Amino acid sequence: MSQKEVNGSSHRGKVLTLETMNQNVRQVEYAVRGPMVLRAVQIEEELKKGVKKPFTEVIKANVGDAHAMGQKPITFIRQVLALCAYPALLEDDKFPEDAKLRARRILDGCGGQSIGAYSASQGIECIRKDVASYIEKRDGGIPSNHENIYLSTGASDAIVTMLKLLICGEGRTRTGVMISIPQYPLYSAALTELQGVQINYYLDEDKCWGLDVGELRRSLTAAREHCNPRALCIINPGNPTGQVQSRQCIEDVIRFAKEEGLLLMADEVYQDNVYAEGCVFHSFKKVLFEMGPEFSSVVELVSFHSTSKCYMGECGFRGGYMEVVNLDPEVKAQLTKLVSVRLCSPVSGQALMDVVVNPPQPGEPSYATFTKERAAVLADLAEKAKLTEESFNNVPGFHCNPVQGAMYTFPRITIPQKAIDQAKAAGQAPDQMYCMKLLETTGICLVPGSGFGQREGTFHFRMTILPPKEKLKYVLEKIAEFNAQFLQDYS
Amino acid sequence: MSQKEVNGSSHRGKVLTLETMNQNVRQVEYAVRGPMVLRAVQIEEELKKGVKKPFTEVIKANVGDAHAMGQKPITFIRQVLALCAYPALLEDDKFPEDAKLRARRILDGCGGQSIGAYSASQGIECIRKDVASYIEKRDGGIPSNHENIYLSTGASDAIVTMLKLLICGEGRTRTGVMISIPQYPLYSAALTELQGVQINYYLDEDKCWGLDVGELRRSLTAAREHCNPRALCIINPGNPTGQVQSRQCIEDVIRFAKEEGLLLMADEVYQDNVYAEGCVFHSFKKVLFEMGPEFSSVVELVSFHSTSKCYMGECGFRGGYMEVVNLDPEVKAQLTKLVSVRLCSPVSGQALMDVVVNPPQPGEPSYATFTKERAAVLADLAEKAKLTEESFNNVPGFHCNPVQGAMYTFPRITIPQKAIDQAKAAGQAPDQMYCMKLLETTGICLVPGSGFGQREGTFHFRMTILPPKEKLKYVLEKIAEFNAQFLQDYS
């Protein structure tokens, strides 16, 4: 029996339609690149075509994309990458010796000494060793084994891979995964796609987006009624919320994970992005091991890093790694098998990660420049973090927590009832309407808080602090102006 | 109620074990990087430690990894990549003008003129335009729209993404996907992971691994009893089988897909790898459009390409694209959303793809070198294809079809009953035992035919033809010697 006979119209209709596609994929939402961005791209086209607007440029403050905002690449990183790509340059006097040495070392780790060869599925061994050394140094000597390092296609890839490994079961035994609200929407998107159960725990906006174990427990207890919670995800420093977790808080979380039998996923891609006085980045790995063997030999922890953020902001190369701690060796073998199906992560991204984890050392020719460039980026970000907080807290109706770390601000905004009613009538989230109007009026593209999750009845938006200082000032002013007008229009 | 109370031992056992992990992932098999390769890596370690072996080197003929086998990168490609990575080189006289122009054009397409910026989720627009022009030219002017091009993280990523979009339903309505046997095991692995139903159709070894529509129909009819077949995958030129499909055969397949309401997935990553006299690569897109609007306006086709194969062999950069034809616009929007969750494919891989689809033209400074280098690689491969076929057909017990295209040979081998019995007693596939013994005796790493699928009772292995000629000759000799000994041992 041919399909034609089964369904008379099938040879004319599409095989793949909204109705017949994977409905899990259909349900995925991803606001960071959602309708706001599509509209922003349209407006850019319109501007190009000469359409008159009250602004001349679209400013995409929706994504944490440093280079797109004008940040310059770190010289040493790019020298090593150029040398790896075109080894004839190894003979060129213009390149410093340490960059050449580094490129040679990476090339020696590649099949046929070419970054055009597939690497081992887990990543190039010498790079994984450098990652392990970096972690050891970062964590004050706590050992790290390169066999536990997996290089990945950005942190996104590693996070999705771990979730894929975890999620199974049906109905009440379906795997639940705890994520913070507000969250980075990769998590909700991946959970939807993989049909894991999303378990929300709320960060406390009034305590600077702090994480409270009482709230974890509330959320877990409620979730146990309908699914099987097995993992707890933390983003530290936080996206979109910008908080940096205290050591005490991390300890509490680890104790909670142990008591409750949860695997910890620590998203630490912003580990170098800490700005606020008194805030320090503590890795989950370090705290776990400092809590003693009772914890460090038991709690399963996976932590994620990326080349996309910190001072380098090298998003396009899609470099990243995860370190797995206390993972069952048989599961590790399964993980290795799983990543091998896609052969390997981009080798240029692996090479970039190598430079990040093993930067030039004192005495080496590139040390001074590297250190200066890195410090300049981080100082600039710190200044912009402060500027943004202060500026937004002067806007009537805004409440903005300090941007302690990461690259975003997530102010609470006031939307008048009249505007809420109008948005609801149009089937729109009120903060979506706010952001869309802002885009149309000023060319500034933000992401509405509803794309990250927020407490019912509150409204926010996320903005990166990445634009160059003068542009950032302009953006902050324009948002304040727009907000005043908006409040007036809907009062 | 805490997990401790639910299950007394949970705070001491692992959250994630073989039993509690995603069982779909557990069932995935991926022979190309399976047990053979793990053992090969161990043997390499042993050699390094000075363990005596009857050989001095492991030769990994298991993967189509050109650079790892010593193939040199194409100069122009790497010049452009180095310029993109380190734009200070744009001032350097040593780089030809056309490489600089190209790098500038790519950088102009990047956010902040940096390949360190995230690109649009679908890929950089000017590169997608170059891909579309390439396809148009390749296909004799049949139009291609850059809106239908998705740049991907290797072809692997695009293939898995399409399968993910397609697969849904439960029980008898579960999506079935037809794949050739022997197949490239990415397909079976992805189907297992996504719980699609794998529908095998067998290539005809006696007709040079030809594809016969009768066999497609048999396989489809049988599958309709237990699932909902919705897609048909073809690899042309074939991996692991090396056949190049005739135009007639492609037409037949397209007609079949239309009649039966199947979406076509054409894996054309070896489109430049055609060696045999009289064989030509025909793209599915071209044939589809030449069959007239009755077909070209109806049949949903997705075709895949990659930077990893052909003359460039740039596997490490993880570049690729897919072109979607006749996809429902709403589904296309869903596809775009889906790929946006992982932000973008590696921009250096995108840049590489740009050079591949838009190589230097006559009159440009790099034209001569580029053309010479490309021709040399392809001529060398053609020679090795011939050499391999001839050599294997002289081995008693081997039957080897011509390597018309791609990069592999897949000879049928004879395994004596005694060896079969011994393998079965050890719970091993007989060809796995054969390959493992070959590895231990000679250091040559192949993939057993059972990793790709083969007709019951037949045995094969896959070997790449990529080793440099002298090494390839050595490999061919060693395999012949080993085979003679093996037949003798088990006679």
Ligand SMILES: Cc1ncc(COP(=O)(O)O)c(C=O)c1O
């Ligand atoms: C918290 C967090 N995790 C992961 C990612 C993924 O980054 P990538 O895949 O570029 O490494 C991001 C990107 O913005 C992020 O903010």
Ligand SMILES: Cc1ncc(COP(=O)(O)O)c(C=O)c1O
């Ligand atoms: C037929 C076929 N398709 C797809 C791929 C995937 O290649 P990549 O992901 O490197 O583009 C391969 C790799 O060997 C292949 O042989």
